[in-house]
Amino acid sequence: xxxxxxxxxxxxxxxxxxxxxxxxxxxxxxxxxxxxxxxxxxxxxxxxxxxxxxxxxxxxxxxxxxxxxxxxxxxxxxxxxxxxxxxxxxxxxxxxxxxxxxxxxxxxxxxxxxxxxxxxxxxxxxxxxxxxxxxxxxxxxxxxxxxxxxxxxxxxxxxxxxxxxxxxxxxxxxxxxxxxxxxxxxxxxxxxxxxxxxxxxxxxxxxxxxxxxxxxxxxxxxxxxxxxxxxxxxxxxxxxxxxxxxxxxxxxxxxxxxxxxxxxxxxxxxxxxxxxxxxxxxxxxxxxxxxxxxxxxxxxxxxxxxxxxxxxxxxxxxxxxxxxxxxxxxxxxxxxxxxxxxxxxxxxxxxxxxxxxxxxxxxxxxxxxxxxxxxxxxxxxxxxxxxxxxxxxxxxxxxxxxxxxxxxxxxxx
Amino acid sequence: xxxxxxxxxxxxxxxxxxxxxxxxxxxxxxxxxxxxxxxxxxxxxxxxxxxxxxxxxxxxxxxxxxxxxxxxxxxxxxxxxxxxxxxxxxxxxxxxxxxxxxxxxxxxxxxxxxxxxxxxxxxxxxxxxxxxxxxxxxxxxxxxxxxxxxxxxxxxxxxxxxxxxxxxxxxxxxxxxxxxxxxxxxxxxxxxxxxxxxxxxxxxxxxxxxxxxxxxxxxxxxxxxxxxxxxxxxxxxxxxxxxxxxxxxxxxxxxxxxxxxxxxxxxxxxxxxxxxxxxxxxxxxxxxxxxxxxxxxxxxxxxxxxxxxxxxxxxxxxxxxxxxxxxxxxxxxxxxxxxxxxxxxxxxxxxxxxxxxxxxxxxxxxxxxxxxxxxxxxxxxxxxxxxxxxxxxxxxxxxxxxxxxxxxxxxxxxxxxxxxxxxxxxxxxxxxxxxxxxxxxxxxxxxxxxxxxxxxxxxxxxxxxxxxxxxxxxxxxxxxxxxxxxxxxxxxxxxxxxxxxxxxxxxxxxxxxxxxxxxxxxxxxxxxxxxxxxxxxxxxxxxxx
Numbered sequence: 001x002x003x004x005x006x007x008x009x010x011x012x013x014x015x016x017x018x019x020x021x022x023x024x025x026x027x028x029x030x031x032x033x034x035x036x037x038x039x040x041x042x043x044x045x046x047x048x049x050x051x052x053x054x055x056x057x058x059x060x061x062x063x064x065x066x067x068x069x070x071x072x073x074x075x076x077x078x079x080x081x082x083x084x085x086x087x088x089x090x091x092x093x094x095x096x097x098x099x100x101x102x103x104x105x106x107x108x109x110x111x112x113x114x115x116x117x118x119x120x121x122x123x124x125x126x127x128x129x130x131x132x133x134x135x136x137x138x139x140x141x142x143x144x145x146x147x148x149x150x151x152x153x154x155x156x157x158x159x160x161x162x163x164x165x166x167x168x169x170x171x172x173x174x175x176x177x178x179x180x181x182x183x184x185x186x187x188x189x190x191x192x193x194x195x196x197x198x199x200x201x202x203x204x205x206x207x208x209x210x211x212x213x214x215x216x217x218x219x220x221x222x223x224x225x226x227x228x229x230x231x232x233x234x235x236x237x238x239x240x241x242x243x244x245x246x247x248x249x250x251x252x253x254x255x256x257x258x259x260x261x262x263x264x265x266x267x268x269x270x271x272x273x274x275x276x277x278x279x280x281x282x283x284x285x286x287x288x289x290x291x292x293x294x295x296x297x298x299x300x301x302x303x304x305x306x307x308x309x310x311x312x313x314x315x316x317x318x319x320x321x322x323x324x325x326x327x328x329x330x331x332x333x334x335x336x337x338x339x340x341x342x343x344x345x346x347x348x349x350x351x352x353x354x355x356x357x358x359x360x361x362x363x364x365x366x367x368x369x370x371x372x373x374x375x376x377x378x379x380x381x382x383x384x385x386x387x388x389x390x391x392x393x394x395x396x397x398x399x400x401x402x403x404x405x406x407x408x409x410x411x412x413x
Numbered sequence: 414x415x416x417x418x419x420x421x422x423x424x425x426x427x428x429x430x431x432x433x434x435x436x437x438x439x440x441x442x443x444x445x446x447x448x449x450x451x452x453x454x455x456x457x458x459x460x461x462x463x464x465x466x467x468x469x470x471x472x473x474x475x476x477x478x479x480x481x482x483x484x485x486x487x488x489x490x491x492x493x494x495x496x497x498x499x500x501x502x503x504x505x506x507x508x509x510x511x512x513x514x515x516x517x518x519x520x521x522x523x524x525x526x527x528x529x530x531x532x533x534x535x536x537x538x539x540x541x542x543x544x545x546x547x548x549x550x551x552x553x554x555x556x557x558x559x560x561x562x563x564x565x566x567x568x569x570x571x572x573x574x575x576x577x578x579x580x581x582x583x584x585x586x587x588x589x590x591x592x593x594x595x596x597x598x599x600x601x602x603x604x605x606x607x608x609x610x611x612x613x614x615x616x617x618x619x620x621x622x623x624x625x626x627x628x629x630x631x632x633x634x635x636x637x638x639x640x641x642x643x644x645x646x647x648x649x650x651x652x653x654x655x656x657x658x659x660x661x662x663x664x665x666x667x668x669x670x671x672x673x674x675x676x677x678x679x680x681x682x683x684x685x686x687x688x689x690x691x692x693x694x695x696x697x698x699x700x701x702x703x704x705x706x707x708x709x710x711x712x713x714x715x716x717x718x719x720x721x722x723x724x725x726x727x728x729x730x731x732x733x734x735x736x737x738x739x740x741x742x743x744x745x746x747x748x749x750x751x752x753x754x755x756x757x758x759x760x761x762x763x764x765x766x767x768x769x770x771x772x773x774x775x776x777x778x779x780x781x782x783x784x785x786x787x788x789x790x791x792x793x794x795x796x797x798x799x800x801x802x803x804x805x806x807x808x809x810x811x812x813x814x815x816x817x818x819x820x821x822x823x824x825x826x827x828x829x830x831x832x833x834x835x836x837x838x839x840x841x842x843x844x845x846x847x848x849x850x851x852x853x854x855x856x857x858x859x860x861x862x863x864x865x866x867x868x869x870x871x872x873x874x875x876x877x878x879x880x881x882x883x884x885x886x887x888x889x890x891x892x893x894x895x896x897x898x899x900x901x902x903x904x905x906x907x908x909x910x911x912x913x914x915x916x917x918x919x920x921x922x923x924x925x926x927x928x929x930x931x932x933x934x935x936x937x938x939x940x941x942x943x944x945x946x947x948x949x950x951x952x953x954x955x956x957x958x
Contacts, residue, residue: 178509203746203782216793223833232509238498240494308528311528312528
């Protein structure tokens with residue numbers, strides 16, 4: 001807890017105004033979606049640099065805790081469970097694959113399955129056969145790492161409204177963002193109209209399947225979708241969508257080149273950062289250079305779009321804290337890797353018990369910070385009437401809604 | 414404010430132009446009503462105001478349209494967004510975002526208004542239209558009337574000087590329509606917004622209008638005071654028809670006007686009484702539904718009600734949006750969910766009593782035919798003739814059965830026309846013919862008169878009466894009070910999944926002001942419902958004079 005207090009005091013420059021500043025910043029509000037994504041990407045980066053099951057499990061627990069404490073009751077926020085299930089499926093798949101295909105390298109035989117003989121041309125592939133602990137454990141570690149990264153991204157998805165994220169895109173990508181938003185809202189309409197037409201077809205006695213039924217459903221649905229999209233386009237046009245300022249052709253070309261080049265740089269940089277075997281220049285420097293170029297291009301392109309934003313998400317101190325926590329978690333894990341790499345990748349043969357160093361715990365603690373540091377989401381039960389008048393108390397005594405086991409690492413680093 | 418100068422619009426070279434040499438001016442602060450038959454060019458006229466015709470729809474516009482000094486030839490719709498706000502017929506299909514507050518801000522974002530201004534205007538508009546409690550709600554969960562008010566609010570935030578509304582109340586129940594119209598009149602009176610509004614059901618709006626633009630359908634526009642224009646027009650609300658019958662000039666446009674002049678008429682009618690409703694049927698019902706329950710997650714749509722339908726009778730099913738009318742019809746037909754209760758159809762001669770739910774879909778439609786709210790869902794072939802042949806084939810009827818039914822319902826419908834190119838009324842007739850090919854003794858219609866003008870509605874009434882005369886039991890779910898008055902023998906009112914009123918048309922409609930037709934309001938307390946009845950009663954009295 002002390003660590004969080006420090007962060008808070010640093011944020012409130014004037015100790016006299018501290019509590020008031022604190023309470024204003026702590027009012028329930030939706031955090032900038034970019035902050036949650038940066039935090040989640042930090043966690044995912046940390047997870048990608050280790051196969052230590054203890055550290056990975058702690059990261060999953062931290063992500064789950066933060067989601068539980070800071071999500072709203074919107075539909076996308078409830079999808080987090082799906083990511084957990086998907087993660088479990090990934091782990092199971094990895095283990096099963098190791099058992100089915102993997103060689104039985106390892107001394108500790110778990111069970112010996114009958115091997116299925118394969119023809120000559122399939123040499124090198126083995127089906128079943130002896131199953132060793134090392135082999136199963138290797139699959140489990142691998143799967144756990146992948147699952148953890150997935151869960152981290154799932155957490156970002158649950159915490160940040162995907163549509164608000166689209167609203168935060170720079171002006172240059174505004175049209176793309178709008179297209180995605182419209183597409184997202186069209187999907188449920190399409191489902192609705194398929195259900196309606198299918199139901200209506202029964203009235204004509206048509207229950208058949210196959211091409212004829214497909215035609216009977218598809219034509220009215222498509223005609224309906226076309227009508228709707230025309231109506232939407234007309235509505236958007238008459239409400240001012242697409243008002244642009246004139247820009248010379250040369251500047252347009254330069255803008256395009258900058259954005260594309262920058263994005264390529266960002267991709268290469270990300271690859272270098274995630275792939276620990278790559279050469280150094282491909283990593284952070286490339287990522288930063290790409291970002292700068294791309295942002296310049298987008299700023300230029302954004303000049304062409306004349307529009308403003310209603311109640312934009314602002315980047316305030318809480319956003320900085322949350323994003324910083326994610327980055328700190330990633331940096332601390334990397335640091336732990338440079339100090340004791342063998343502890344981040346515990347070997348499976350010989351079998352060793354995975355260990356957790358203080359540095360790793362510190363990384364987990366940093367990752368858990370937003371569960372308390374981020375302002376509570378609007379409209380959540382814990383922020384309603386009773387605490388609204390006394391936000392400081394609500395902060396000082398966080399309600400213990402989280403899993404007690406998972407709150408330990410964050411609470412006592 | 415709006416000037417049309419010799420405007421002609423053509424969509425194709427050979428077809429007749431929807432607008433021909435139209436010149437008119439709409440002054441600032443007017444509420445201008447646009448009326449005319451379906452397909453007479455109302456939408457074209459409305460869409461020409463903000464340049465959607467021809468910039469968006471294609472076609473050619475001759476002459477010039479100027480709004481607030483801006484010519485639509487040089488300004489596409491998006492550049493007129495700060496002057497003209499357009500609200501379409503189906504508000505849901507025009508929504509871009511997904512919550513009320515964001516939708517209100519969308520137009521302002523496009524106009525690049527500063528954040529502080531947007532914040533203030535959103536709050537003002539929420540209050541102005543009485544939708545403040547909806548601000549965080551997803552748009553899809555709103556009722557029809559709420560959606561329509563949000564759609565109006567969404568264009569109002571840009572502070573347009575002209576508001577164009579295309580049939581804003583056509584899908585709404587009477588109360589929701591009142592809410593929307595009250596909001597519109599408030600805008601005209603308090604903010605001085607110029608409103609151009611198209612509407613089929615003139616009786617709802619004409620009393621608020623300063624001007625009436627009537628499109629007879631030949632490309633002309635008749636322009637003038639509502640009462641003066643309506644005097645020479647074949648489509649008119651019941652109030653105007655009553656006024657013509659009684660010889661009042663100028664014609665009354667509101668119930669209040671008419672009632673103040675109706676003293677003499679009431680006295681003339683005092684001696685007579687409207688014809689008695691047809692006696693209660695003595696025969697067994699052709700369809701008996703018992704304890705019907707339909708549930709959806711979170712709601713009970715139909716809460717265990719009973720319904721009997723008799724041959725030769727037309728029943729009107731009324732109630733606000735979401736009161737369970739559609740669910741009941743679908744449950745009775747057997748294609749929709751039904752969680753409890755029984756339905757027995759006793760077609761009589763030669764057929765055993767059956768429950769349509771137990772039958773295959775093909776058999777069920779031979780007992781109960783249902784025309785859904787969007788009849789077009791049933792059509793999927795390229796031509797009218799192909800649809801008719803398909804209908805014959807799937808019911809095993811003799812070739813040409815469907816076509817001959819269609820010719821009786823809507824004579825002269827070209828067989829090579831694509832069903833989507835038909836007018837609403839023609840499409841309804843086609844779907845009805847398709848459903849009647851299976852010769853069901855019970856016919857259910859869900860909101861059939863949406864988008865029908867007065868003439869089409871008159872034809873529809875004749876058509877339904879013909880079905881009843883042929884011994885069928887007919888149920889019509891509708892919001893249209895005037896239609897029910899001339900069409901139904903019996904009225905069933907639903908609320909919250911229950912039947913709250915069930916009786917003869919006169920009993921139910923005279924009992925509450927919300928359901929009373931205009932004639933009843935004028936001639937109360939005498940139980941007159943329709944102009945027809947009054948005409949019939951006055952007829953013999955006039956002859957000797």
